[in-house]
Amino acid sequence: MVNDRGQLYTMEGVAAGLIMLLTVYIVISTTSIYTPGDTHIPDMQLEQLGSDVLAMMDTPDADGSESQLTTLVKGGAPDGDTLKDRFLDYCKMRAGSDDANLRAQAYLSYRTASGSVNTTPLSSADAEFTGRENTVRVTRWVQLDGSLLGMPGDMRTDPQAVLVEVLLWRA
Amino acid sequence: MACMNEDGQWIVLMGLLVAVGLFFLALIINQSALVGQTTAEGVLEFPKNDIRDLREAVFDYTDTFGSVDNGTTGAVRQDIAMISLERKNAVVNFSVESQVEVSDHYLYPITIHYYNGVTEYDENVYY
Numbered sequence: 001m002v003n004d005r006g007q008l009y010t011m012e013g014v015a016a017g018l019i020m021l022l023t024v025y026i027v028i029s030t031t032s033i034y035t036p037g038d039t040h041i042p043d044m045q046l047e048q049l050g051s052d053v054l055a056m057m058d059t060p061d062a063d064g065s066e067s068q069l070t071t072l073v074k075g076g077a078p079d080g081d082t083l084k085d086r087f088l089d090y091c092k093m094r095a096g097s098d099d100a101n102l103r104a105q106a107y108l109s110y111r112t113a114s115g116s117v118n119t120t121p122l123s124s125a126d127a128e129f130t131g132r133e134n135t136v137r138v139t140r141w142v143q144l145d146g147s148l149l150g151m152p153g154d155m156r157t158d159p160q161a162v163l164v165e166v167l168l169w170r171a
Numbered sequence: 172m173a174c175m176n177e178d179g180q181w182i183v184l185m186g187l188l189v190a191v192g193l194f195f196l197a198l199i200i201n202q203s204a205l206v207g208q209t210t211a212e213g214v215l216e217f218p219k220n221d222i223r224d225l226r227e228a229v230f231d232y233t234d235t236f237g238s239v240d241n242g243t244t245g246a247v248r249q250d251i252a253m254i255s256l257e258r259k260n261a262v263v264n265f266s267v268e269s270q271v272e273v274s275d276h277y278l279y280p281i282t283i284h285y286y287n288g289v290t291e292y293d294e295n296v297y298y
Contacts, residue, residue, distance in 0.1 A: 006178040013185035020189055024196065051220045058227070109258050111250045117257035138220065139259070141228030141251065143235060143295055159235070159243055161228060161250040162253030 001040040032097070041075040044137050050104075050138035050168040053090045058140055069142060073108065073122070073164055076148030080106055080122030087166060101171045105129060112154040120152060122164070128171060180259055213278055221294050222285055225251075229265050233279050238269045261287035273297050 057069040072083040086105050092099045106122040142162050147155040228251055236244045248265070255263040264284045270277040278297035285292040 006181065010181035010185070013182040017185050017189040017192075021192065024193065028196075028200070039190070040215055044211060044214055047215070047220070055223075055227075109254050111253050115253070117254055119258070127254045130185070139224055141224055141231070143228075143231050143247070158244075159247055161232070161247050163254045165258065 041132070042043045046168055046170070047136040047138060049091055050087075050136065050166060053087055054138055054140040054166065056090065057087065058142075069140060070144075073162070074144065077120075077122060077150030079149075081124055082110075083164075084123035084166075091168070094136070103129070103133075103169055103171050105167045106167040107158065107167070108148075108151075109165060110151075110155055110160065113156050114154070118152065118154065119165070124148060133169040133171070135167045138166050138168060141166045216289065218259075218261070218285075218287055218290055221261065221287070224291075225255070225263060225265075225285060226283065226294070229267075229281060229283055230298055232265075233267050233281060236267075238267045238279055259287065261285055271297075 004074070054069065056070075058067045060067045068086070069083070072079045072086070081118055084104050087106070088104050091102050091104070103126050104123075105126055107119050108122045109117055109119045139144050140163070142164055143159065144162055147157045147158040198226050200214060232244075232251070236247070251265070252263050255261045262285070266282050268280040268282075270279055272278075281298050282296075283292070283294040283296070
């Protein structure tokens with residue numbers, strides 16, 4: 001039978017429930033849970049940064065002139081390190097402390113006369129590159145006429161489109 | 172229910188309600204982890220930069236060659252298609268028609284097709 005005994009218990013129960021809810025809320029809101037999804041967010045930012053820098057380097061200074069990226073790619077493997085260094089400099093250009101942990105590696109993909117696609121390093125290898133880094137890849141198409149310095153002999157010499165690929169990672 | 176003390180049944184009921192509430196909170200936290208992951212993966216996998224890059228390459232091609240169709244331009248088109256397939260896992264095709272007059276400007280009608288198995292992108296543009 002329902003009577004009015006134990007009303008104090010009821011109130012105590014409600015109060016206890018509220019305190020428990022409040023405790024859980026405070027605990028959850030003070031600790032940020034690092035979800036698996038969060039690991040992708042720095043990757044997204046890095047990819048956007050690298051892509052923007054490549055787009056900027058591919059923009060000519062004046063109408064009709066050659067972009068910095070095209071000039072450096074035309075220099076072939078000797079200029080590959082310059083390309084990598086400029087790319088990293090632009091990536092690190094920001095207010096505040098210098099971002100010294102960014103690393104990059106540039107590759108060039110081209111189609112040979114025999115029809116296969118070759119990929120060759122444009123910049124010399126980073127000394128600390130282990131192959132296990134969490135890298136993002138950004139790419140840019142470049143139109144060329146003639147083969148490049150220091151490139152393998154199977155590169156065509158007629159006008160062609162090649163793909164510059166830059167691996168970007170945080171050491 | 173003879174001789175049983177019925178005091179405090181509300182406490183039991185409230186306890187049950189709080190337990191159910193906690194269960195739902197846990198469920199929401201669990202889902203939020205999943206939502207974060209799928210969102211970030213969705214953004215990473217959508218080939219926004221690849222498509223922009225391809226458009227730029229096609230416009231560069233049009234700047235250089237126009238709608239000329241010969242061995243040289245065919246080779247460049249094949250470069251873009253084959254390197255896309257090999258390095259970006261994307262089927263790419265484009266064509267440039269001869270110029271037409273659009274509002275007093277002579278523009279090339281360009282058709283671009285891009286498909287990487289997940290995202291399909293088709294564009295007809297006057298450049």
